[in-house]
Amino acid sequence: MAHYPSIDTELLRSFVAIADLGGFTRAAEAVNRTQSAISMQMKRLEEDVLQRSLFQRDGRQVRLTAEGQVLLGYARRILKLHGEVFNTLREPHMVGSVRIGTPDDYVMRFMPGILARFAQAYPLVQVELHCEPSFQLLQRQDLDLTIVTREPGKEIGQLLRQERFVWAEAIGFSPHEQTPMPLAMFNADCFCRAWACNALDAMEREYRIAYTSPSLSAIFAVVSAGLAVTAQLQSLITPDMRIIGEAEGLPTLPQTSIVLLRNQHSQSQVSETLAEHIVEGFRL
Known part of the structure; x- marks a missing residue:
């Protein structure tokens, strides 16, 4: 050589x-x-x-x-x-591992930036990410940090963000004009789906649950193809979609809360530091 x-x-x-x-x-x-x-x-x-x-x-x-x-x-x-x-x-500032639970909704929108900044600051920490619906995450006891969606008035833990749910469909398509209107929503246990259906029922708007999935990417694939309308957090709507509402004959949806839960039995410097990164990341 x-x-x-x-x-x-x-x-x-x-x-x-x-x-x-x-x-x-x-x-x-x-x-x-x-x-x-x-x-x-x-x-x-x-x-x-x-x-x-x-x-x-x-x-x-x-x-x-x-x-x-x-x-x-x-x-x-x-x-x-x-x-x-x-x-x-x-100078490894910290070593160890941390387990996070979060709905699929927030993985694409918020977690990449949060995890990238955390990894740059603490490269020796192992992060284990679990993606499940909020109602399932609330039943788990093995996670250090949990991000969940909660109804107004039922917040627990630390409030990360409050945001309104909106209706959305693909640009260039008008599935909202169909009768009954096709919807792409999360599975039946999601309270946000119940919000959307109850609001449509209250105004006697005909609809059908045409597509269901626990995965936001799957729902957005259906919506992007022009096959259905969905209701999601406003910050999650992608550039190929447009927000629709009263002008299209749809009801206004309520605001929801995103909260962070800490496991009191597994608190550590590692988990608390990541919690601080999560809090900051949801403000961006």
């Missing part, structure tokens, strides 16, 4: 600063070194390590050569990986 000289990350850090700030003077201030020290670093990088010219100097202006542009991409990646190694191995 070929042997190559090593590149000090401090050389790369100074090199990136010069490229980003356009000169040695400002780069020296950014990395807390003197201009002469920065110049000596770059001389070493060009002449001793890489044996390539990295800069084109035009008075006080500094531009990267073609070789310098190539190095810049690698330097950014090396420094990023260098930081990740230290965050993961040298």
Whole structure:
């Protein structure tokens, strides 16, 4: 295997600063070194390590050569990986595992950002995600954190968000004009489905439950195909759908609450820290 000289990350850090700030003077201030020290670093990088010219100097202006542009991409990646190694191995803020329960509704909309930010901050924590309807999650005792949907006045735990339910159908389709109107809803145990049906019954609007599923993605697949109307949280409606309501002869639906429950028997620093990320993520 070929042997190559090593590149000090401090050389790369100074090199990136010069490229980003356009000169040695400002780069020296950014990395807390003197201009002469920065110049000596770059001389070493060009002449001793890489044996390539990295800069084109035009008075006080500094531009990267073609070789310098190539190095810049690698330097950014090396420094990023260098930081990740230290965050993961040298300073692992927390280790352990945490079990979350959440309805399928919130996985696509809220959880990706929450979990990405948590993983970046605490890469050694193992997260176990369980997706089930709210009524099933409320019966489980083995979860550390649980996100559920609750009716107004029946909130328990910490309130994450309050949001209105809305009717929606695919853009370019009008299943609401059919009689009876086809609906795509969650299974019968979902109180939100009961809300929608009771509201339609109260105004004597004919409808039929044409499609049911515990999966939001399955319901949205049906709706996106123009086969049915659904009722979901407003923030979950995708760009290929449009919100409909009174103008289309549909009743206004109530507001619901999303809450976070903590298992008092399995509280830990890991679960509480993730809880804080969840609270913040539902505010976005």
